[in-house]
Amino acid sequence: MLPDPVSRIRRFNRVVTAEVGALDTSFLGRGRPLGAARVLNAIGQGCGDVGKIRARLGLDSGLASRLLRGLEDEGLVETAPDADDARRRVARLTEAGKAEFAAYEALSNAQAGAFLSRAARTEALLDAMDLVASTLGRGRITVEEADPRGAEARWCLGEYYAELGRRFASGFDVARSRDPDAEAMVRPRGVFLLAMSDGLPVGCVGLKGSGGAMAEVKRLWIAPSARGLGLGRRLMDEVEAAARSLGVATLRLDTNGALGEALALYRTTGWREIDRFNDDPYPDHFFEKQL
Amino acid sequence: MLPDPVSRIRRFNRVVTAEVGALDTSFLGRGRPLGAARVLNAIGQGCGDVGKIRARLGLDSGLASRLLRGLEDEGLVETAPDADDARRRVARLTEAGKAEFAAYEALSNAQAGAFLSRAARTEALLDAMDLVASTLGRGRITVEEADPRGAEARWCLGEYYAELGRRFASGFDVARSRDPDAEAMVRPRGVFLLAMSDGLPVGCVGLKGSGGAMAEVKRLWIAPSARGLGLGRRLMDEVEAAARSLGVATLRLDTNGALGEALALYRTTGWREIDRFNDDPYPDHFFEKQL
DNA sequence: CATAATATCTGACTTTAGTCCGAGATATGA
DNA sequence: TCATATCTCGGACTAAAGTCAGATATTATG
Secondary structure, rough: OOOOOOHHHHHHHHHHHHHHHHHHOHHHHHOOHHHHHHHHHHHHOOOOHHHEEEHOOOOOOOHHOOOHHHHHOOOOOEEEEOOOOOOEEEEOHHHHHHHHHHHHHHHHHHHHHHHHOOOOOHHHHHHHHHHHHHHHHHHHHHEEEOOOOOOHHHHHHHHHHHHHHHHHHOOHHHHHHHOOOOHOOOOOEEEEEEEEEOEEEEEEEEEEEEEOOOEEEEEEEEEEEOOOOOOOHEEEHHHHHHHHHHOOOEEEEEEOOOHHHHHHHHOOOOEEEEEOOOOOOOOOOOEEEEO | OOOOOHHHHHHHHHHHHHHHHHOOOOOHHHOOOHHHHHHHHHHHHHOEEEHHHHHHOOOOHHHHHHHHHHHOOOOOEEEEEEOOOOEEEEEEEEEHHHHHHHHHHHHHHHHHHHHHHHHHHHHHHHHHHHHHHHHOOOHHOOEOOOOOOHHHHHHHHHHHHHHHHHHHOOOOOOOOOOOOOHHHHHHHHHHHHEEEOOOOEEEEEEEEOOOHHHHHHEEEEEOOOOOOOOHHHHHHHHHHHHHHOOOOOEEEEEEEOOOOOHHHHOOOOEEEEEEEOOOOOOOOEEEEEEE
């Protein structure tokens, strides 16, 4: 019964509940009760609707209202009725509120930095934390359209290229590949989708279109921390839906036999293997799907 | 600034505070306030002294006393003065208390099991959880003497042999090695030390003695999740102290060049490389240290 | 337009956690 | 032995979190 899986999970819970509170005490560092600090931070992160705040923090309507009033009395928050539906109210930070929010952020960053500077084997630890967080937070992973030239997208693509370099026997050099220009992956020609898990990008896929009835799926990548969560399938479903919304009737893609998970995914989701349709040196498998 | 280390840590904190509470709600599942449930569980885990409960849970003396009284009123706990020092009181579970404790345990196990059954890539996830938990809980790692024939010790030794098998080009077969019999690693001839991190064994070392002035350090192993925390050095310090307490004047050990971390440790902690002193087929480096 | 549903707010309330202090019993050391 | 320290306990208190039942304003619906 010793280090069986269940006792390992329970140990993780024990340690984490004991230590994470100590690790990030930023919510308690400025002489304000936890509840008020949480509301302030939710607003600072752009969650202004009173109802959303309630849902996000799991608060009773009365309690939420009173916490908001407290922040208003402190001069940190202003509320106004929603323009579309005057029953709702929207809260936003005043200048003083922004300063206070920034102070919380700085505290939290400082504490995370201090923890990191004490840790050994930082990269392995961060990878482990990413894996645990992605698994625990799998239910909150969102897929959203993004600009392929944005910071998150560029980071994902960089990781994707690096992984191809490791997995292809010949390595991988973007310059030798038929790299789609970003324009082709932006509406109205195409789209670029990012999977986000609590603020961390954990996957992407691009649709490279030309405005016609045919488009190509490119750059499907899942972060190592988020594999096994069914995210590849989800991204493919979403990119297909986006393709339909753009009037695309036929999808194509190319890939390499070294990417076994991807091959398996395509083969079980209605893709048909076809003949080579380009002269890119890297792919050796070609697929098509009618929408 | 994107997936920089600090934001990865903060994401981990966010996800874990949001999810771990939901993951293990066993302390709230039986209609008893958190504080009372925590005290009951501390007692169930053998932490009966009132003072120890206070220290472990970080409670004020008044609060602890009141929670205990509450559990007594429920008929779950009995207290009695300590035999050695009648100022102290010791609490123990009644039969009803044991049943209640078992119910909490069952709840917690069921929830951990349910989480596990939903997770993919279980082994990688558990390894990541171990690594995170060992790092976060590094301050609470204890080193204690244990029976080398106990379950924890046997598990550590099994992991140690498996690792040698992976790291030696020739593999490793215990039967071909000069395996010390457990008797030689038990007082008064020797000792066996276990490093425990929140209930999980994360390292071991043995001292094989014969009752004379010479003894041999064997089986130094650190769990992958606990490497980089300085635990090897700590175990060696403790085993040296134990050797001194047994009247040992000279320590020896053998090791293999494939175990680089161990070699580096010995070379920087006062060990002197000497000639081969046995005919074990696996070691190729031999060390000695005067105490 | 009347009615129902929705969103927020307020006031009154309870529960839980936590603090402070002194009392009483016991142990320790000059 | 006597002062002092230690340990637990209970009383009085506060703070924070959470609950519940209207009140009010707005929007949706037949």
